[in-house]
Amino acid sequence: MPLEALRYDVTPVGLHYLLIHFDIPVVDESTWRLSIGGQVDSELSLTLDELRALPAVTVPVTLECAGNGRAQLSPRPVSQPWLNDAVGTAEWTGTPLAPLLRRAGVGEGAVEVLFTGLDRGVQGDVEHSYERSLPLDEALRPEPMLAYAVNGRPLPPQHGFPARLIVPGWYGMTHVKWLDRIAVLTEPFDGYQQAVAYRVAEGEDESGTPVTRMLPRALMVPPGIPDFLTRDRFLRPGPCRLEGRAWSGWGRITGVEVSTDGGATWSPAEISHPSSEHAWTRWQHDWDAEPGEYELCSRATDSAGNVQPLQASWNVQGMANNAAQRITVTVDGRG
Numbered sequence: 001m002p003l004e005a006l007r008y009d010v011t012p013v014g015l016h017y018l019l020i021h022f023d024i025p026v027v028d029e030s031t032w033r034l035s036i037g038g039q040v041d042s043e044l045s046l047t048l049d050e051l052r053a054l055p056a057v058t059v060p061v062t063l064e065c066a067g068n069g070r071a072q073l074s075p076r077p078v079s080q081p082w083l084n085d086a087v088g089t090a091e092w093t094g095t096p097l098a099p100l101l102r103r104a105g106v107g108e109g110a111v112e113v114l115f116t117g118l119d120r121g122v123q124g125d126v127e128h129s130y131e132r133s134l135p136l137d138e139a140l141r142p143e144p145m146l147a148y149a150v151n152g153r154p155l156p157p158q159h160g161f162p163a164r165l166i167v168p169g170w171y172g173m174t175h176v177k178w179l180d181r182i183a184v185l186t187e188p189f190d191g192y193q194q195a196v197a198y199r200v201a202e203g204e205d206e207s208g209t210p211v212t213r214m215l216p217r218a219l220m221v222p223p224g225i226p227d228f229l230t231r232d233r234f235l236r237p238g239p240c241r242l243e244g245r246a247w248s249g250w251g252r253i254t255g256v257e258v259s260t261d262g263g264a265t266w267s268p269a270e271i272s273h274p275s276s277e278h279a280w281t282r283w284q285h286d287w288d289a290e291p292g293e294y295e296l297c298s299r300a301t302d303s304a305g306n307v308q309p310l311q312a313s314w315n316v317q318g319m320a321n322n323a324a325q326r327i328t329v330t331v332d333g334r335g
């Protein structure tokens with residue numbers, strides 16, 4: 001997502017980031033069925049019309065890739081080279097997952113729920129369908145939903161047509177697109193995208209800890225105008241409104257601070273009420289820009305007490321790097 005799109009409360013679909021491990025499947029909605037099986041009393045099989053006929057909710061949800069910030073790590077982990085732009089907020093419409101699991105009847109000994117996509121490929125030399133699980137208690141929370149529309153329209157192919165999982169608060173990898181089947185499991189899932197990918201480990205030989213909810217992050221709309229090649233920015237002297245968005249999967253945003261000197265000193269920004277518990281919060285701070293060079297930073301704090309660090313902590317896959325954003329600007333006559 002181009003960072004100037006932080007200005008929109010709801011990200012227009014064409015500006016929302018995308019992360020697609022394999023190929024985008026083409027799905028015929030007239031033959032598509034979603035099965036809910038595994039350790040259940042009676043397996044369900046739903047058509048798209050049946051899914052759409054169930055009680056519907058529409059929720060603005062901020063989605064962020066767990067690899068956001070990766071390209072700022074050194075040495076740089078090999079994967080999507082995201083700077084800070086793998087985020088977006090959309091209004092997802094769908095039906096809550098928990099009532100469907102209850103209708104199927106979660107059986108004895110169930111521990112997790114597995115979500116399998118229709119896309120298939122090879123990663124780390126392992127051929128597999130994209131699939132990820134959720135602990136049973138997380139799957140039975142009221143928030144997770146099976147979404148079939150985004151910003152008021154059917155899902156476009158790239159966002160998971162005909163239906164995807166949305167788990168507000170969790171990093172993007174959890175929100176399985178192009179759903180094929182859901183299975184209640186009696187053993188923890190150990191497939192590639194769960195046991196190998198999406199882990200925070202300091203060394204190649206460690207299995208590390210799983211990536212789950214989004215750590216707090218504030219991002220600023222880059223002020224002024226950019227240089228085409230270097231992306232350095234120029235600003236006219238005078239009053240300048242610094243603005244952006246902040247979010248966390250661990251609670252509400254309780255504060256955003258802004259620095260114009262690379263993080264040496266901080267001022268509190270004004271924060272607004274988010275449009276939902278699961279959507280980003282708008283913030284702003286008025287700055288009187290005098291001629292010179294500045295390193296602008298912003299950092300967020302959430303209600304669980306998490307604060308964004310100034311320095312990144314490195315891990316093998318470059319996951320969950322929520323170090324504060326830094327933007328260098330030159331205040332001169334341009335802008």
Ligand SMILES: Nc1nc2c(c(=O)[nH]1)N[C@H]1C(S)=C(S)[C@@H](COP(=O)(O)O)O[C@H]1N2
Nearest residue numbers: 018019020021065117130172173175176177
């Ligand atoms: N089936 C399937 N679901 C998937 C993926 C995928 O490759 N295949 N990518 C995941 C990752 S890593 C992210 S960050 C989000 C991105 O969702 P978006 O492309 O709709 O923004 O989808 C998740 N769901």
Ligand SMILES: [Mo]
Nearest residue numbers: 019065066172
């Ligand atoms: Mo991701």
